[in-house]
Amino acid sequence: MANKGETLLEVKGLKTYFHTQEGVVKAVDGVSFSIARGEALAVVGESGCGKTVTALSVMNLIPDPPGRIEEGEIIFEGRNLLEMNDREIRQVRGNHIGMIFQDPMTSLNPVFTIGSQISEAVRVHLGLSRGDARQRAIELLRMVEIPQAERRYKMYPHEFSGGMRQRAMIAMALSCEPKLLIADEPSTALDVTIQAQIMELIGRLREEIGLAVMLITHDLGVVAGVAETVLVMYAGKVVEYADIDRVYYNSRHPYAWSLMRSVPRLDEKKDRLLTIGGSPPSLINLPPGCSFSPRCPFAEEVCRREEPPLREAEPGHLSACHFAADFEQHGQGVKA
Amino acid sequence: MLVFVLRRLYQTLIVVLGVVVLISFLLAIIPGDVARMRAPKGSSEEVLENIRKKFYLDKPFFTRLGIYLRNILKLDLGESFTYKRSVWSIIKESLPWSVKLALVAEVIIIIFGILAGVISAVSRYSFWDVLVTISTSVLVAMPIYWIGRLMQLFFAQWLGWFPNSGAPPPGTGFWGGLSYYIMPATALAAVSTAYVARLARSSMLEVMRQDYIQTARAKGLSNRRVTYKHALRNGLIPVVTYLGIDFGVLIGAAVLTEMIFNWPGVGHKLYFAVIQRDHTMVLGLVFVLVIIVVFINLLVDISYAFLDPRIRLGESPEVT
Numbered sequence: 001m002a003n004k005g006e007t008l009l010e011v012k013g014l015k016t017y018f019h020t021q022e023g024v025v026k027a028v029d030g031v032s033f034s035i036a037r038g039e040a041l042a043v044v045g046e047s048g049c050g051k052t053v054t055a056l057s058v059m060n061l062i063p064d065p066p067g068r069i070e071e072g073e074i075i076f077e078g079r080n081l082l083e084m085n086d087r088e089i090r091q092v093r094g095n096h097i098g099m100i101f102q103d104p105m106t107s108l109n110p111v112f113t114i115g116s117q118i119s120e121a122v123r124v125h126l127g128l129s130r131g132d133a134r135q136r137a138i139e140l141l142r143m144v145e146i147p148q149a150e151r152r153y154k155m156y157p158h159e160f161s162g163g164m165r166q167r168a169m170i171a172m173a174l175s176c177e178p179k180l181l182i183a184d185e186p187s188t189a190l191d192v193t194i195q196a197q198i199m200e201l202i203g204r205l206r207e208e209i210g211l212a213v214m215l216i217t218h219d220l221g222v223v224a225g226v227a228e229t230v231l232v233m234y235a236g237k238v239v240e241y242a243d244i245d246r247v248y249y250n251s252r253h254p255y256a257w258s259l260m261r262s263v264p265r266l267d268e269k270k271d272r273l274l275t276i277g278g279s280p281p282s283l284i285n286l287p288p289g290c291s292f293s294p295r296c297p298f299a300e301e302v303c304r305r306e307e308p309p310l311r312e313a314e315p316g317h318l319s320a321c322h323f324a325a326d327f328e329q330h331g332q333g334v335k336a
Numbered sequence: 337m338l339v340f341v342l343r344r345l346y347q348t349l350i351v352v353l354g355v356v357v358l359i360s361f362l363l364a365i366i367p368g369d370v371a372r373m374r375a376p377k378g379s380s381e382e383v384l385e386n387i388r389k390k391f392y393l394d395k396p397f398f399t400r401l402g403i404y405l406r407n408i409l410k411l412d413l414g415e416s417f418t419y420k421r422s423v424w425s426i427i428k429e430s431l432p433w434s435v436k437l438a439l440v441a442e443v444i445i446i447i448f449g450i451l452a453g454v455i456s457a458v459s460r461y462s463f464w465d466v467l468v469t470i471s472t473s474v475l476v477a478m479p480i481y482w483i484g485r486l487m488q489l490f491f492a493q494w495l496g497w498f499p500n501s502g503a504p505p506p507g508t509g510f511w512g513g514l515s516y517y518i519m520p521a522t523a524l525a526a527v528s529t530a531y532v533a534r535l536a537r538s539s540m541l542e543v544m545r546q547d548y549i550q551t552a553r554a555k556g557l558s559n560r561r562v563t564y565k566h567a568l569r570n571g572l573i574p575v576v577t578y579l580g581i582d583f584g585v586l587i588g589a590a591v592l593t594e595m596i597f598n599w600p601g602v603g604h605k606l607y608f609a610v611i612q613r614d615h616t617m618v619l620g621l622v623f624v625l626v627i628i629v630v631f632i633n634l635l636v637d638i639s640y641a642f643l644d645p646r647i648r649l650g651e652s653p654e655v656t
Contacts, residue, residue, distance in 0.1 A: 059554055061550065061553055061554060086559075090556045090557070090558060091556065092556070093553070093554055093555065093556035094554060094555035094556030094557075095556055098554075099554040101547060101550065101551060101554075103547060106546065106547040106548065107547045107548055107550070107551045108548055108551065109548040109551070109552065109566050109569075109570070110548070110570070110644070110645070110646055111569050111570055111643070111644060111645060112566075112569075113645075120555065120557070121555040121556065121557075124555070124556065124557060124561075125556060156645040156646070158645070158646045169551070172551075172555065173554075
């Protein structure tokens with residue numbers, strides 16, 4: 001948990017709902033977390049658990065309608081982003097918080113050159129002249145290890161490969177030296193080797209410029225190398241929140257525990273990969289009690305009746321499970 | 337690029353040839369004795385025979401076609417039955433009027449069509465959006481001869497704002513001349529404006545959903561910049577295609593508008609040429625119009641490369 005440095009971003013009780021014709025989708029329902037300066041937080045969970053919506057809420061980029069941030073506070077450097085007007089929030093976006101997206105193939109505008117798209121943010125936020133912005137963009141392209149930066153500056157997105165585009169996206173997100181980088185599944189759409197390169201790049205840049213990172217992913221393998229803290233989300237809620245080692249080796253929530261068990265490992269001999277049965281619940285009609293209870297191998301009567309609060313299972317380790325305190329024994333017992 | 341243009345020019349040749357053959361055939365099967373229509377009433381059989389000889393009407397269809405095509409290669413479009421002048425001279429007179437009218441109409445389409453489309457896309461489901469949706473539906477459904485007549489009734493007869501019909505007489509100043517253009521150009525532009533508005537709206541809505549628009553917002557750009565720089569450039573690609581193709585149509589298919597407003601353009605000439613079975617005139621006009629339309633389409637295709645960098649003309653698509 002974040003108790004290392006000074007807090008950079010603090011999200012408190014965030015609720016982002018989507019008002020659709022079928023009903024209200026509680027995409028993010030009471031999520032709280034914080035990121036210290038220079039810290040890397042991984043937000044983990046299955047598709048549709050509210051990871052991306054959480055990230056977009058921080059940027060205040062939820063499409064409205066149908067989406068709306070109903071409740072909560074997003075405090076960045078002491079100021080609540082949700083109370084800012086349009087002009088103020090724009091100065092935070094791209095300037096203090098940079099964001100990169102899942103699919104680099106579609107996230108760059110096809111009709112403008114890579115260079116002009118990178119220098120645009122610099123010109124808008126830092127007020128650099130055309131020439132200075134160009135110089136800065138070329139530096140940024142070098143920083144993200146794009147060879148022949150001058151030549152690449154003038155190229156269009158379709159002339160870049162997927163990995164190169166994601167590098168360009170990172171260059172763009174970091175162009176104004178933000179304090180926080182939100183990376184929404186930055187390597188999901190890429191080849192495995194390129195994935196590793198991109199994650200390595202993010203890790204290196206973190207160290208070089210003291211960047212805090214909010215890494216959204218469903219790939220636990222990616223998390224291990226980069227993040228210090230892990231936030232596990234399920235059905236719009238935080239189910240476990242702790243240091244990476246604790247979540248990996250001493251999970252206190254059956255969902256997070258199953259997630260860790262479903263990662264193939266080279267050092268363990270197993271015939272079959274453990275999977276989590278069933279599928280995530282509809283966010284319109286959540287089951288009563290714990291929303292993971294229908295899929296939980298350890299669920300008991302109380303789980304289907306009462307929703308477990310998020311509380312400390314041990315110091316600095318939050319879990320939303322009725323049996324968090326003695327999950328290990330509980331889990332082992334059922335398994336045996 | 338050069339290969340592309342050459343290939344297109346070669347295709348143009350086939351299109352023009354096809355159209356000339358088709359029109360010749362249609363003219364040949366229209367009932368009515370052309371010679372009898374040309375000659376004064378009660379002319380002798382000898383006179384009729386002379387007329388037929390002069391215009392090769394006594395020859396079989398394919399011979400006639402062959403003669404015509406050979407003359408076209410020599411850039412000779414023949415002489416008009418009705419005007420007793422070369423078809424070239426008549427086209428030279430009337431084509432500028434049609435082009436000017438089409439240009440004014442195109443300006444109206446670009447300004448009002450794109451503006452209405454973008455406004456209704458940006459403020460979707462607002463009052464303006466509903467207004468645009470309804471008025472474009474109405475506009476598309478109204479035939480041009482009806483809109484034209486209504487406009488003449490309101491703005492010329494009752495209000496007296498614009499001249500009822502006709503082209504500006506020689507010596508009219510710019511603004512005075514423009515007033516002659518307003519009504520016919522508006523009538524000519526009406527349907528296309530409505531269509532462009534709808535096309536621009538749906539295209540903009542589509543583009544606004546794209547990931548790169550979110551990227552642009554995440555960069556901290558203003559809504560204005562996101563809409564008018566990042567979205568519009570992409571959203572206009574299909575609109576420009578339509579505008580280009582439509583321009584050729586505006587020149588060539590303004591027959592109704594030119595008839596209603598008595599505009600001395602090629603549409604007007606074409607109408608009378610068909611009515612009076614003026615074969616050389618019809619063929620000549622269609623020939624020139626086809627070349628214009630095909631040429632404009634070529635320009636549109638070339639302009640893609642500038643609008644959309646992903647398109648490189650005449651090269652095989654890049655493998656990424």
